Amino acid sequence: MTVDVLYFAWVRERIGVPKETVQTEAATVAGLVEELRAREPRYAAAFEDVSALRVALDQELSDFDAPLEGVREVAFFPPMTGG
Amino acid sequence: MTVDVLYFAWVRERIGVPKETVQTEAATVAGLVEELRAREPRYAAAFEDVSALRVALDQELSDFDAPLEGVREVAFFPPMTGG
Amino acid sequence: MGEVRVQAEAFDAGAELNRFSQTQDGAGAVVSFTGVVRDVAGGLEAMEIEHYPGMTEKAIAGIVEEAQGRWPLTGALVIHRHGRLEPGAQIMMVATASAHRVAAFEAAEFLMDYLKSRAPFWKKELTREGAGWVAAVEADEDALKRW
């Protein structure tokens, strides 16, 4: 399957792009993270500590155990600092 | 001694004047209230239940046991409803 | 640092908020509260607010000083009207500013709770059926125990 993957804040800066389309066989977000980590050091650096990251699936906050099936947009980012 | 006595809200309405100068021998606020009550029915009506009243001495909230000595202005009123 | 105004005239809450905010150096958080005359039961023609000139200003200044002692405020503003107010009219406003949001919120709530029960104002409701003094609410006195 194909998903759009978005990165924000320092995750975006480490990976170097705000958005890319990814071909994945992963069943869960955690599986997708493993695939990305294996790609290149910049991904390994961005995903070094997933406890420091948050994930949204189709623009809803979710978690790393969540299934990817049917998801079109995955976003990775650090904890939010609004307000 | 002589004190200015002020009345507010329904206390003022029952007594019929907003302010008067009173000659008193009372040592405390409670003593002054007794003297006023004895004057006329409109005072007795206003001071019927002092637990429903508040008192300020020289524009500071006080209580009915407080001494009157040195006080120039005594004000009686119901609980405040500001805000 | 603290500004207190007791007045019969209407005020412009938005303009007051902007003016207040512009003078709060170092503030990261500005909170405002505006109180509005409500026609709760229907038929309210006006609210008449009596106060104790002289004591009112002193009592509010004392409440503002107490708030400034409890929270690190860059400033605080209280405006309270008296006289005849129609439904929908703004009765009063409070504004507080601080480096952090919790202090600004708490100080504004503290000011409101104390103004309700410790500033010498009395409200009278004028309706088609007659006039009546608004009774103090026990919950308002209880609210002071929080602080």
Next chain:
Amino acid sequence: MGEVRVQAEAFDAGAELNRFSQTQDGAGAVVSFTGVVRDVAGGLEAMEIEHYPGMTEKAIAGIVEEAQGRWPLTGALVIHRHGRLEPGAQIMMVATASAHRVAAFEAAEFLMDYLKSRAPFWKKELTREGAGWVAAVEADEDALKRW
């Protein structure tokens, strides 16, 4: 009943407060919060706020809806800026209105607490020495436990 705006442009907090207040029929209490860029350590040139277009509006609308379910509000307003902001600039504002003051205050604090940690914004500080992302504060996450 709930209005959400996510924008790069500055806003006029006072004008927004007045406009909001005028549409709150039955409200006796209007609370506003304005957040301002602070130069905490000295040397801040600007704050850059990144957000997640599309999700931001939805996330804030969800938080506003949650607040309206918890408190009897006549209305709520959230404005949040993104992009480059200089020290002293207003980042965001929240306004809530209700018949009673406690509901208006609590709903405004709830909105602020959730916007801090659940709306997809990220702040970057640009100083003379360089740039750094503002880290989320544990106290902000803890603040959500209150609700």
